[in-house]
Amino acid sequence: MAFHQTNLAWATLLDIGGPGPAADGGGRAGLRERLTRALRTAIRDGRLAEGASVPPSRALAEQLGCSRWVVTEAYGQLVAEGYLSARTGSATRVSWSPESDPPRPDPRRALATPAIRYDIAPGLPDLRAFPRRRWAEAVRAVTGSAVHYDLGPPDPAGHGQLRATLAAYLRRSRGADLRTASVSVCAGVTDGLFRTCRTLRAEGITELAVEDPGWGRLRDAATSAGLRVHPVPVDDDGLRVDDLARTPARAVVVGAAHQFPTGTVLSPDRRAGLVRWAREVDGYVIEDDYDAEFRYDHRPVAVMQGMDARRVLLLGSVSKTLSPALGLGWLVAPAALAPALRAANPVAAAPPVLDQLALAAFIDRGWYDAHLRAARRRFRTRRDLLLTTLAGTLPAARVTGPAAGLHVLLHLPPGTDLPATVRAATSHGLRLTPLTAYTSHPTSAPTALVLGYGNLPDADVPAAIRLLRDALR
Numbered sequence: 470m471a472f473h474q475t476n477l478a479w480a481t482l483l484d485i486g487g488p489g490p491a492a493d494g495g496g497r498a499g500l501r502e503r504l505t506r507a508l509r510t511a512i513r514d515g516r517l518a519e520g521a522s523v524p525p526s527r528a529l530a531e532q533l534g535c536s537r538w539v540v541t542e543a544y545g546q547l548v549a550e551g552y553l554s555a556r557t558g559s560a561t562r563v564s565w566s567p568e569s570d571p572p573r574p575d576p577r578r579a580l581a582t583p584a585i586r587y588d589i590a591p592g593l594p595d596l597r598a599f600p601r602r603r604w605a606e607a608v609r610a611v612t613g614s615a616v617h618y619d620l621g622p623p624d625p626a627g628h629g630q631l632r633a634t635l636a637a638y639l640r641r642s643r644g645a646d647l648r649t650a651s652v653s654v655c656a657g658v659t660d661g662l663f664r665t666c667r668t669l670r671a672e673g674i675t676e677l678a679v680e681d682p683g684w685g686r687l688r689d690a691a692t693s694a695g696l697r698v699h700p701v702p703v704d705d706d707g708l709r710v711d712d713l714a715r716t717p718a719r720a721v722v723v724g725a726a727h728q729f730p731t732g733t734v735l736s737p738d739r740r741a742g743l744v745r746w747a748r749e750v751d752g753y754v755i756e757d758d759y760d761a762e763f764r765y766d767h768r769p770v771a772v773m774q775g776m777d778a779r780r781v782l783l784l785g786s787v788s789k790t791l792s793p794a795l796g797l798g799w800l801v802a803p804a805a806l807a808p809a810l811r812a813a814n815p816v817a818a819a820p821p822v823l824d825q826l827a828l829a830a831f832i833d834r835g836w837y838d839a840h841l842r843a844a845r846r847r848f849r850t851r852r853d854l855l856l857t858t859l860a861g862t863l864p865a866a867r868v869t870g871p872a873a874g875l876h877v878l879l880h881l882p883p884g885t886d887l888p889a890t891v892r893a894a895t896s897h898g899l900r901l902t903p904l905t906a907y908t909s910h911p912t913s914a915p916t917a918l919v920l921g922y923g924n925l926p927d928a929d930v931p932a933a934i935r936l937l938r939d940a941l942r
């Protein structure tokens with residue numbers, strides 16, 4: 470009976486019942502968050518006084534009707550933050566009071582890199598949803614059906630079967646024009662751009678424009694291929710073609726369907742302007758089609774490559790649709806450039822042939838389309854959940870970007886200390902990326918975070934956003 474009373478007292482003190490409806494997204498992680506927050510709040514407002522001991526983890530777990538892991542994790546987190554102290558053989562005690570200086574994190578724990586529990590940096594699809602069974606089935610099938618010739622030295626431009634399958638897919642699904650262009654296989658967009666830049670250099674083009682803000686690895690690929698890079702600003706209509714025309718660039722990389730990280734869709738006028746510019750400078754537009762399959766309000770916008778297959782190259786990969794671990798992508802280039810592409814990349818390695826054949830089988834059997842349909846449904850729901858949660862938890866913040874892709878841009882009130890927010894979030898296990906990580910002029914960049922929801926389970930969305938709110942405080 471006495472135990473039962475203690476039980477009630479702790480539950481009341483912490484304002485936390487049994488597992489109940491998991492407001493923090495359910496499961497053990499949600500419960501751990503609730504308990505950590507409840508304990509922290511009770512210490513901060515003095516309900517748990519300095520020196521008081523907290524119950525042994527097993528006892529509190531029993532009282533709250535949760536697993537012991539939830540309690541030890543919560544205690545561990547608060548020890549790391551300096552609110553509790555734990556010594557082997559004695560009770561865990563409250564080590565801070567509202568009158569004290571700010572809590573001093575335990576140096577031994579603080580030294581360790583905090584474990585990341587919620588990763589909302591952009592870049593990943595839902596890795597838990599990788600279609601393992603069908604992928605394994607495709608690998609098994611092609612391992613059995615590949616002719617012995619397929620197991621010889623691979624063609625650097627990719628296996629003919631996958632090239633044909635991709636050509637059909639890109640024509641049908643992305644509106645690509647393959648009458649005067651050819652598809653080659655590469656290890657992804659980054660590798661495709663590297664190969665393209667080496668080719669451009671061999672053709673006498675040394676200056677390349679990239680979007681600002683933009684994804685740094687594309688820039689790195691270009692500079693390591695020996696090109697000079699010129700950042701060009703992006704506004705609400707996408708890349709500013711008038712600014713591009715003022716640079717010495719004769720080629721430009723553009724995320725026409727969904728610019729990274731602003732999410733802008735290149736307007737029809739700008740698309741036309743960009744193609745005109747490429748013709749005028751006798752140059753090329755390199756279209757980064759990295760996540761264009763994910764559009765949630767209507768069908769994905771067709772590729773620019775279809776507007777002029779002699780001036781626009783198209784790069785894509787399965788990094789956002791299946792997994793970056795596969796290292797499979799494509800490069801669609803004017804047929805006239807194909808010999809130069811081969812010549813400029815004499816040691817380029819094609820991805821493993823059996824993986825190429827597996828992707829071809831995966832697409833040919835209709836499994837890629839089915840996977841994309843399911844992924845679109847999943848990401849649309851998750852994006853809606855994220856927006857609703859943000860509106861409820863951070864009403865002063867504003868989300869921009871179309872209903873597309875795997876990330877949103879979250880604008881925060883001016884004056885928000887972004888570096889401090891990112892540090893505070895990291896120390897609480899939340900990985901965040903500020904927009905400044907992608908700009909060439911960080912001081913003039915809008916105060917915004919790039920939130921990737923691709924690999925954040927729905928159940929973790931509320932807890933992750935609450936951690937973000939706490940970090941902003």
Ligand SMILES: Cc1ncc(COP(=O)(O)O)c(C=O)c1O
Nearest residue numbers: 592657658659684729759786788
């Ligand atoms: C803007 C952009 N382009 C392309 C990619 C995909 O690159 P890769 O196919 O080399 O994995 C990414 C991945 O994060 C990206 O953010």
